[in-house]
Amino acid sequence: MVHARPLDLEGVLAFVRVVDLGSFTRAAAALDTSQAAISLRLKRLEDRIGTRLLDRTPRHVAVTREGELFLLAARRLLEAHDSALADVAGAAPARLSLGISDHVAGPDLPDLLRRLGLAQAGLVAEVRIRPSRDLATAFDSPGEGGFDAVILRTEEPAERGGTVLAEERLGWFAAPDFPAPRAGEPLRLAGLAGPCNVRGVATRALDAAGLPWTEIFVGGGVMAVGAAVMAGLAVAALAPSTAPPGALEIGGAFGLPELPRTWIVLRARRLDGRAAEALRTLTAAYRSPGGR
Structure with missing residues:
Protein backbone atom coordinates (compact mmCIF):
# COMPACT_ATOMS: atom_id res chain seq x y z
CA MET A 1 0.00 0.00 0.00
CA GLY A 90 28.17 23.01 5.96
CA ALA A 91 29.57 23.74 9.41
CA ALA A 92 32.22 21.82 11.32
CA PRO A 93 30.69 18.90 13.20
CA ALA A 94 29.99 19.25 16.91
CA ARG A 95 32.39 17.53 19.31
CA LEU A 96 31.65 15.56 22.44
CA SER A 97 34.49 14.49 24.73
CA LEU A 98 33.10 11.89 27.11
CA GLY A 99 34.78 9.86 29.83
CA ILE A 100 33.16 6.65 31.09
CA SER A 101 34.29 4.63 34.06
CA ASP A 102 35.49 1.14 33.23
CA HIS A 103 33.12 -0.08 35.95
CA VAL A 104 30.20 1.59 34.11
CA ALA A 105 30.87 1.02 30.40
CA GLY A 106 30.23 -2.71 30.43
CA PRO A 107 30.68 -5.26 27.65
CA ASP A 108 27.78 -3.84 25.60
CA LEU A 109 29.32 -0.38 25.05
CA PRO A 110 30.47 -0.96 21.43
CA ASP A 111 27.03 -2.17 20.38
CA LEU A 112 25.41 0.65 22.35
CA LEU A 113 27.45 3.31 20.53
CA ARG A 114 26.51 1.80 17.19
CA ARG A 115 22.79 1.48 17.94
CA LEU A 116 22.49 4.97 19.36
CA GLY A 117 23.94 6.51 16.22
CA LEU A 118 26.83 8.43 17.75
CA ALA A 119 28.67 8.09 14.43
CA GLN A 120 25.99 10.00 12.55
CA ALA A 121 26.77 13.12 10.57
CA GLY A 122 27.24 16.30 12.54
CA LEU A 123 29.12 14.88 15.54
CA VAL A 124 32.64 13.81 16.44
CA ALA A 125 32.43 11.69 19.59
CA GLU A 126 35.57 11.08 21.63
CA VAL A 127 34.94 8.40 24.27
CA ARG A 128 37.66 7.45 26.74
CA ILE A 129 37.43 4.65 29.31
CA ARG A 130 39.18 5.52 32.58
CA PRO A 131 38.92 4.72 36.31
CA SER A 132 36.27 6.81 38.08
CA ARG A 133 38.88 8.50 40.27
CA ASP A 134 40.87 9.68 37.24
CA LEU A 135 37.74 10.92 35.49
CA ALA A 136 36.63 12.95 38.50
CA THR A 137 40.07 14.59 38.73
CA ALA A 138 40.17 15.34 35.00
CA PHE A 139 36.67 16.83 35.02
CA ASP A 140 37.60 19.12 37.90
CA SER A 141 40.64 20.34 35.92
CA PRO A 142 39.21 21.61 32.62
CA GLY A 143 41.45 22.58 29.76
CA GLU A 144 43.12 20.85 26.88
CA GLY A 145 42.44 17.13 27.09
CA GLY A 146 39.53 17.63 29.51
CA PHE A 147 36.03 16.20 29.29
CA ASP A 148 32.68 17.71 28.40
CA ALA A 149 31.04 15.03 30.54
CA VAL A 150 31.99 12.01 32.65
CA ILE A 151 29.97 9.01 33.82
CA LEU A 152 31.34 7.66 37.10
CA ARG A 153 30.66 4.88 39.58
CA THR A 154 30.81 6.18 43.13
CA GLU A 155 29.98 5.14 46.69
CA GLU A 156 28.62 8.64 47.29
CA PRO A 157 25.26 9.32 45.57
CA ALA A 158 25.60 13.09 46.02
CA GLU A 159 28.61 13.41 43.72
CA ARG A 160 29.51 17.10 43.38
CA GLY A 161 27.22 18.69 40.84
CA GLY A 162 26.26 15.32 39.43
CA THR A 163 23.06 13.63 38.34
CA VAL A 164 22.38 10.13 39.63
CA LEU A 165 21.55 7.82 36.73
CA ALA A 166 21.31 4.47 38.50
CA GLU A 167 21.95 2.57 41.71
CA GLU A 168 23.46 -0.92 41.88
CA ARG A 169 24.84 -3.20 44.55
CA LEU A 170 28.20 -4.75 43.75
CA GLY A 171 28.39 -8.54 43.73
CA TRP A 172 30.90 -11.38 43.68
CA PHE A 173 30.93 -12.98 40.21
CA ALA A 174 32.50 -16.25 39.05
CA ALA A 175 32.21 -18.83 36.29
CA PRO A 176 29.45 -21.42 36.91
CA ASP A 177 32.00 -24.17 37.60
CA PHE A 178 34.28 -22.10 39.85
CA PRO A 179 34.97 -24.15 43.03
CA ALA A 180 34.33 -22.73 46.48
CA PRO A 181 37.60 -22.35 48.42
CA ARG A 182 38.25 -24.96 51.10
CA ALA A 183 38.50 -23.92 54.75
CA GLY A 184 41.50 -21.63 55.21
CA GLU A 185 42.20 -21.44 51.47
CA PRO A 186 42.44 -17.86 50.14
CA LEU A 187 39.81 -16.65 47.69
CA ARG A 188 41.35 -16.12 44.25
CA LEU A 189 40.57 -12.59 43.05
CA ALA A 190 40.71 -10.74 39.72
CA GLY A 191 40.72 -6.95 39.63
CA LEU A 192 41.76 -3.84 37.76
CA ALA A 193 45.29 -2.48 37.71
CA GLY A 194 46.15 0.65 39.62
CA PRO A 195 43.98 2.44 42.18
CA CYS A 196 40.44 1.12 41.76
CA ASN A 197 37.56 2.00 44.08
CA VAL A 198 35.75 -1.29 43.47
CA ARG A 199 38.89 -3.32 44.16
CA GLY A 200 39.40 -1.39 47.40
CA VAL A 201 35.82 -1.98 48.51
CA ALA A 202 36.12 -5.72 47.83
CA THR A 203 39.41 -6.28 49.63
CA ARG A 204 38.35 -4.21 52.65
CA ALA A 205 35.13 -6.24 52.92
CA LEU A 206 37.09 -9.51 52.87
CA ASP A 207 39.59 -8.21 55.45
CA ALA A 208 36.77 -7.02 57.74
CA ALA A 209 35.16 -10.47 57.52
CA GLY A 210 38.47 -12.17 58.30
CA LEU A 211 38.50 -14.06 54.99
CA PRO A 212 41.86 -14.73 53.31
CA TRP A 213 42.30 -13.70 49.68
CA THR A 214 44.98 -13.55 47.01
CA GLU A 215 44.98 -11.50 43.81
CA ILE A 216 45.94 -13.78 40.94
CA PHE A 217 44.83 -11.71 37.92
CA VAL A 218 45.19 -7.98 37.24
CA GLY A 219 43.45 -6.70 34.11
CA GLY A 220 43.78 -3.47 32.21
CA GLY A 221 39.99 -3.21 31.91
CA VAL A 222 36.77 -4.76 33.08
CA MET A 223 36.52 -6.82 29.89
CA ALA A 224 39.88 -8.43 30.72
CA VAL A 225 38.73 -9.08 34.28
CA GLY A 226 35.52 -10.63 32.91
CA ALA A 227 37.57 -12.88 30.64
CA ALA A 228 39.54 -14.11 33.65
CA VAL A 229 36.31 -14.78 35.51
CA MET A 230 34.81 -16.83 32.68
CA ALA A 231 38.07 -18.72 32.24
CA GLY A 232 37.60 -19.96 35.80
CA LEU A 233 40.72 -18.23 37.09
CA ALA A 234 39.22 -16.08 39.82
CA VAL A 235 36.27 -14.30 41.42
CA ALA A 236 35.74 -10.58 40.75
CA ALA A 237 33.77 -7.85 42.48
CA LEU A 238 31.62 -6.29 39.75
CA ALA A 239 28.35 -4.50 39.22
CA PRO A 240 25.70 -6.77 37.67
CA SER A 241 25.55 -4.50 34.60
CA THR A 242 29.26 -5.02 33.87
CA ALA A 243 29.56 -8.72 34.74
CA PRO A 244 30.37 -10.97 31.76
CA PRO A 245 27.48 -12.93 30.23
CA GLY A 246 27.17 -16.33 31.91
CA ALA A 247 28.86 -15.33 35.17
CA LEU A 248 27.03 -16.14 38.41
CA GLU A 249 26.75 -14.08 41.58
CA ILE A 250 28.26 -16.47 44.17
CA GLY A 251 28.51 -14.27 47.29
CA GLY A 252 25.79 -16.03 49.26
CA ALA A 253 26.80 -19.54 48.21
CA PHE A 254 30.44 -18.92 49.16
CA GLY A 255 29.68 -17.07 52.40
CA LEU A 256 31.29 -13.85 51.18
CA PRO A 257 30.50 -10.47 52.76
CA GLU A 258 27.83 -8.30 51.20
CA LEU A 259 29.25 -5.51 49.08
CA PRO A 260 27.92 -1.94 49.20
CA ARG A 261 25.57 -0.12 46.91
CA THR A 262 27.11 2.16 44.31
CA TRP A 263 25.73 4.93 42.14
CA ILE A 264 26.27 5.74 38.48
CA VAL A 265 26.61 9.52 38.30
CA LEU A 266 26.78 11.94 35.37
CA ARG A 267 28.76 15.15 35.62
CA ALA A 268 28.51 17.40 32.59
CA ARG A 269 29.25 20.91 31.43
CA ARG A 270 26.64 22.97 29.63
CA LEU A 271 26.20 21.60 26.10
CA ASP A 272 23.84 22.35 23.27
CA GLY A 273 22.90 21.10 19.84
CA ARG A 274 24.08 17.73 18.57
CA ALA A 275 26.51 17.19 21.47
CA ALA A 276 23.77 17.68 24.06
CA GLU A 277 21.44 15.37 22.14
CA ALA A 278 24.07 12.63 21.91
CA LEU A 279 24.88 12.88 25.63
CA ARG A 280 21.19 12.65 26.59
CA THR A 281 20.80 9.59 24.39
CA LEU A 282 23.83 7.78 25.77
CA THR A 283 23.15 8.56 29.43
CA ALA A 284 19.55 7.42 29.06
CA ALA A 285 20.91 3.92 28.39
CA TYR A 286 22.54 3.90 31.84
CA ARG A 287 19.47 5.08 33.75
CA SER A 288 17.80 2.69 36.16
CA PRO A 289 14.90 0.83 34.56
CA GLY A 290 11.76 2.73 35.34
CA GLY A 291 8.31 2.58 33.89
CA ARG A 292 8.03 1.21 30.37
Whole structure:
Protein backbone atom coordinates (compact mmCIF):
# COMPACT_ATOMS: atom_id res chain seq x y z
CA MET A 1 0.00 0.00 0.00
CA VAL A 2 1.35 3.46 -0.92
CA HIS A 3 0.99 6.11 1.79
CA ALA A 4 0.27 9.59 0.46
CA ARG A 5 1.41 11.52 3.56
CA PRO A 6 5.06 11.45 4.68
CA LEU A 7 5.97 9.90 7.99
CA ASP A 8 6.44 12.07 11.07
CA LEU A 9 10.17 12.01 11.85
CA GLU A 10 9.56 12.61 15.56
CA GLY A 11 7.47 9.47 15.69
CA VAL A 12 10.08 7.48 13.78
CA LEU A 13 12.81 8.69 16.14
CA ALA A 14 10.70 7.85 19.19
CA PHE A 15 10.16 4.32 17.88
CA VAL A 16 13.88 3.75 17.25
CA ARG A 17 14.85 5.11 20.67
CA VAL A 18 12.32 2.92 22.49
CA VAL A 19 13.68 -0.12 20.66
CA ASP A 20 17.32 0.78 21.32
CA LEU A 21 16.82 1.67 24.98
CA GLY A 22 14.13 -0.90 25.77
CA SER A 23 12.01 1.58 27.68
CA PHE A 24 9.59 4.44 27.09
CA THR A 25 11.04 6.19 30.14
CA ARG A 26 14.61 6.04 28.84
CA ALA A 27 13.50 7.12 25.36
CA ALA A 28 11.78 10.13 26.92
CA ALA A 29 14.99 11.05 28.77
CA ALA A 30 17.03 10.69 25.58
CA LEU A 31 14.66 12.93 23.64
CA ASP A 32 14.19 15.42 26.50
CA THR A 33 10.44 14.94 26.65
CA SER A 34 7.84 13.05 28.68
CA GLN A 35 6.84 9.41 28.60
CA ALA A 36 3.32 10.48 27.65
CA ALA A 37 4.70 12.37 24.64
CA ILE A 38 6.64 9.30 23.52
CA SER A 39 3.51 7.15 23.80
CA LEU A 40 1.53 9.68 21.75
CA ARG A 41 4.19 9.82 19.02
CA LEU A 42 4.24 6.03 18.82
CA LYS A 43 0.46 5.82 18.61
CA ARG A 44 0.36 8.37 15.79
CA LEU A 45 3.12 6.52 13.92
CA GLU A 46 1.34 3.18 14.28
CA ASP A 47 -1.93 4.76 13.16
CA ARG A 48 -0.13 6.31 10.19
CA ILE A 49 1.48 3.02 9.13
CA GLY A 50 -1.61 1.01 9.96
CA THR A 51 0.07 -1.66 12.09
CA ARG A 52 1.31 -2.22 15.62
CA LEU A 53 5.08 -1.78 15.95
CA LEU A 54 5.53 -2.49 19.66
CA ASP A 55 3.87 -4.70 22.25
CA ARG A 56 4.14 -3.11 25.67
CA THR A 57 3.09 -3.97 29.18
CA PRO A 58 3.91 -2.10 32.41
CA ARG A 59 7.17 -4.09 32.68
CA HIS A 60 8.10 -5.08 29.15
CA VAL A 61 8.57 -3.70 25.63
CA ALA A 62 8.85 -6.03 22.64
CA VAL A 63 9.12 -5.29 18.92
CA THR A 64 6.43 -6.90 16.79
CA ARG A 65 7.21 -8.71 13.55
CA GLU A 66 6.03 -5.65 11.64
CA GLY A 67 8.17 -3.46 13.89
CA GLU A 68 11.26 -5.52 13.08
CA LEU A 69 10.56 -5.09 9.37
CA PHE A 70 10.13 -1.32 9.80
CA LEU A 71 13.17 -0.81 12.06
CA LEU A 72 15.88 -0.98 9.38
CA ALA A 73 14.02 1.46 7.13
CA ALA A 74 13.44 3.76 10.11
CA ARG A 75 17.17 3.87 10.85
CA ARG A 76 17.97 4.63 7.19
CA LEU A 77 15.41 7.43 7.18
CA LEU A 78 16.91 9.07 10.29
CA GLU A 79 20.46 8.73 8.92
CA ALA A 80 19.42 10.35 5.63
CA HIS A 81 17.73 13.17 7.54
CA ASP A 82 20.83 13.87 9.67
CA SER A 83 23.11 13.70 6.64
CA ALA A 84 20.93 16.15 4.71
CA LEU A 85 20.97 18.65 7.57
CA ALA A 86 24.74 18.36 7.93
CA ASP A 87 25.26 18.89 4.19
CA VAL A 88 23.07 22.00 4.17
CA ALA A 89 24.64 23.49 7.30
CA GLY A 90 28.17 23.01 5.96
CA ALA A 91 29.57 23.74 9.41
CA ALA A 92 32.22 21.82 11.32
CA PRO A 93 30.69 18.90 13.20
CA ALA A 94 29.99 19.25 16.91
CA ARG A 95 32.39 17.53 19.31
CA LEU A 96 31.65 15.56 22.44
CA SER A 97 34.49 14.49 24.73
CA LEU A 98 33.10 11.89 27.11
CA GLY A 99 34.78 9.86 29.83
CA ILE A 100 33.16 6.65 31.09
CA SER A 101 34.29 4.63 34.06
CA ASP A 102 35.49 1.14 33.23
CA HIS A 103 33.12 -0.08 35.95
CA VAL A 104 30.20 1.59 34.11
CA ALA A 105 30.87 1.02 30.40
CA GLY A 106 30.23 -2.71 30.43
CA PRO A 107 30.68 -5.26 27.65
CA ASP A 108 27.78 -3.84 25.60
CA LEU A 109 29.32 -0.38 25.05
CA PRO A 110 30.47 -0.96 21.43
CA ASP A 111 27.03 -2.17 20.38
CA LEU A 112 25.41 0.65 22.35
CA LEU A 113 27.45 3.31 20.53
CA ARG A 114 26.51 1.80 17.19
CA ARG A 115 22.79 1.48 17.94
CA LEU A 116 22.49 4.97 19.36
CA GLY A 117 23.94 6.51 16.22
CA LEU A 118 26.83 8.43 17.75
CA ALA A 119 28.67 8.09 14.43
CA GLN A 120 25.99 10.00 12.55
CA ALA A 121 26.77 13.12 10.57
CA GLY A 122 27.24 16.30 12.54
CA LEU A 123 29.12 14.88 15.54
CA VAL A 124 32.64 13.81 16.44
CA ALA A 125 32.43 11.69 19.59
CA GLU A 126 35.57 11.08 21.63
CA VAL A 127 34.94 8.40 24.27
CA ARG A 128 37.66 7.45 26.74
CA ILE A 129 37.43 4.65 29.31
CA ARG A 130 39.18 5.52 32.58
CA PRO A 131 38.92 4.72 36.31
CA SER A 132 36.27 6.81 38.08
CA ARG A 133 38.88 8.50 40.27
CA ASP A 134 40.87 9.68 37.24
CA LEU A 135 37.74 10.92 35.49
CA ALA A 136 36.63 12.95 38.50
CA THR A 137 40.07 14.59 38.73
CA ALA A 138 40.17 15.34 35.00
CA PHE A 139 36.67 16.83 35.02
CA ASP A 140 37.60 19.12 37.90
CA SER A 141 40.64 20.34 35.92
CA PRO A 142 39.21 21.61 32.62
CA GLY A 143 41.45 22.58 29.76
CA GLU A 144 43.12 20.85 26.88
CA GLY A 145 42.44 17.13 27.09
CA GLY A 146 39.53 17.63 29.51
CA PHE A 147 36.03 16.20 29.29
CA ASP A 148 32.68 17.71 28.40
CA ALA A 149 31.04 15.03 30.54
CA VAL A 150 31.99 12.01 32.65
CA ILE A 151 29.97 9.01 33.82
CA LEU A 152 31.34 7.66 37.10
CA ARG A 153 30.66 4.88 39.58
CA THR A 154 30.81 6.18 43.13
CA GLU A 155 29.98 5.14 46.69
CA GLU A 156 28.62 8.64 47.29
CA PRO A 157 25.26 9.32 45.57
CA ALA A 158 25.60 13.09 46.02
CA GLU A 159 28.61 13.41 43.72
CA ARG A 160 29.51 17.10 43.38
CA GLY A 161 27.22 18.69 40.84
CA GLY A 162 26.26 15.32 39.43
CA THR A 163 23.06 13.63 38.34
CA VAL A 164 22.38 10.13 39.63
CA LEU A 165 21.55 7.82 36.73
CA ALA A 166 21.31 4.47 38.50
CA GLU A 167 21.95 2.57 41.71
CA GLU A 168 23.46 -0.92 41.88
CA ARG A 169 24.84 -3.20 44.55
CA LEU A 170 28.20 -4.75 43.75
CA GLY A 171 28.39 -8.54 43.73
CA TRP A 172 30.90 -11.38 43.68
CA PHE A 173 30.93 -12.98 40.21
CA ALA A 174 32.50 -16.25 39.05
CA ALA A 175 32.21 -18.83 36.29
CA PRO A 176 29.45 -21.42 36.91
CA ASP A 177 32.00 -24.17 37.60
CA PHE A 178 34.28 -22.10 39.85
CA PRO A 179 34.97 -24.15 43.03
CA ALA A 180 34.33 -22.73 46.48
CA PRO A 181 37.60 -22.35 48.42
CA ARG A 182 38.25 -24.96 51.10
CA ALA A 183 38.50 -23.92 54.75
CA GLY A 184 41.50 -21.63 55.21
CA GLU A 185 42.20 -21.44 51.47
CA PRO A 186 42.44 -17.86 50.14
CA LEU A 187 39.81 -16.65 47.69
CA ARG A 188 41.35 -16.12 44.25
CA LEU A 189 40.57 -12.59 43.05
CA ALA A 190 40.71 -10.74 39.72
CA GLY A 191 40.72 -6.95 39.63
CA LEU A 192 41.76 -3.84 37.76
CA ALA A 193 45.29 -2.48 37.71
CA GLY A 194 46.15 0.65 39.62
CA PRO A 195 43.98 2.44 42.18
CA CYS A 196 40.44 1.12 41.76
CA ASN A 197 37.56 2.00 44.08
CA VAL A 198 35.75 -1.29 43.47
CA ARG A 199 38.89 -3.32 44.16
CA GLY A 200 39.40 -1.39 47.40
CA VAL A 201 35.82 -1.98 48.51
CA ALA A 202 36.12 -5.72 47.83
CA THR A 203 39.41 -6.28 49.63
CA ARG A 204 38.35 -4.21 52.65
CA ALA A 205 35.13 -6.24 52.92
CA LEU A 206 37.09 -9.51 52.87
CA ASP A 207 39.59 -8.21 55.45
CA ALA A 208 36.77 -7.02 57.74
CA ALA A 209 35.16 -10.47 57.52
CA GLY A 210 38.47 -12.17 58.30
CA LEU A 211 38.50 -14.06 54.99
CA PRO A 212 41.86 -14.73 53.31
CA TRP A 213 42.30 -13.70 49.68
CA THR A 214 44.98 -13.55 47.01
CA GLU A 215 44.98 -11.50 43.81
CA ILE A 216 45.94 -13.78 40.94
CA PHE A 217 44.83 -11.71 37.92
CA VAL A 218 45.19 -7.98 37.24
CA GLY A 219 43.45 -6.70 34.11
CA GLY A 220 43.78 -3.47 32.21
CA GLY A 221 39.99 -3.21 31.91
CA VAL A 222 36.77 -4.76 33.08
CA MET A 223 36.52 -6.82 29.89
CA ALA A 224 39.88 -8.43 30.72
CA VAL A 225 38.73 -9.08 34.28
CA GLY A 226 35.52 -10.63 32.91
CA ALA A 227 37.57 -12.88 30.64
CA ALA A 228 39.54 -14.11 33.65
CA VAL A 229 36.31 -14.78 35.51
CA MET A 230 34.81 -16.83 32.68
CA ALA A 231 38.07 -18.72 32.24
CA GLY A 232 37.60 -19.96 35.80
CA LEU A 233 40.72 -18.23 37.09
CA ALA A 234 39.22 -16.08 39.82
CA VAL A 235 36.27 -14.30 41.42
CA ALA A 236 35.74 -10.58 40.75
CA ALA A 237 33.77 -7.85 42.48
CA LEU A 238 31.62 -6.29 39.75
CA ALA A 239 28.35 -4.50 39.22
CA PRO A 240 25.70 -6.77 37.67
CA SER A 241 25.55 -4.50 34.60
CA THR A 242 29.26 -5.02 33.87
CA ALA A 243 29.56 -8.72 34.74
CA PRO A 244 30.37 -10.97 31.76
CA PRO A 245 27.48 -12.93 30.23
CA GLY A 246 27.17 -16.33 31.91
CA ALA A 247 28.86 -15.33 35.17
CA LEU A 248 27.03 -16.14 38.41
CA GLU A 249 26.75 -14.08 41.58
CA ILE A 250 28.26 -16.47 44.17
CA GLY A 251 28.51 -14.27 47.29
CA GLY A 252 25.79 -16.03 49.26
CA ALA A 253 26.80 -19.54 48.21
CA PHE A 254 30.44 -18.92 49.16
CA GLY A 255 29.68 -17.07 52.40
CA LEU A 256 31.29 -13.85 51.18
CA PRO A 257 30.50 -10.47 52.76
CA GLU A 258 27.83 -8.30 51.20
CA LEU A 259 29.25 -5.51 49.08
CA PRO A 260 27.92 -1.94 49.20
CA ARG A 261 25.57 -0.12 46.91
CA THR A 262 27.11 2.16 44.31
CA TRP A 263 25.73 4.93 42.14
CA ILE A 264 26.27 5.74 38.48
CA VAL A 265 26.61 9.52 38.30
CA LEU A 266 26.78 11.94 35.37
CA ARG A 267 28.76 15.15 35.62
CA ALA A 268 28.51 17.40 32.59
CA ARG A 269 29.25 20.91 31.43
CA ARG A 270 26.64 22.97 29.63
CA LEU A 271 26.20 21.60 26.10
CA ASP A 272 23.84 22.35 23.27
CA GLY A 273 22.90 21.10 19.84
CA ARG A 274 24.08 17.73 18.57
CA ALA A 275 26.51 17.19 21.47
CA ALA A 276 23.77 17.68 24.06
CA GLU A 277 21.44 15.37 22.14
CA ALA A 278 24.07 12.63 21.91
CA LEU A 279 24.88 12.88 25.63
CA ARG A 280 21.19 12.65 26.59
CA THR A 281 20.80 9.59 24.39
CA LEU A 282 23.83 7.78 25.77
CA THR A 283 23.15 8.56 29.43
CA ALA A 284 19.55 7.42 29.06
CA ALA A 285 20.91 3.92 28.39
CA TYR A 286 22.54 3.90 31.84
CA ARG A 287 19.47 5.08 33.75
CA SER A 288 17.80 2.69 36.16
CA PRO A 289 14.90 0.83 34.56
CA GLY A 290 11.76 2.73 35.34
CA GLY A 291 8.31 2.58 33.89
CA ARG A 292 8.03 1.21 30.37
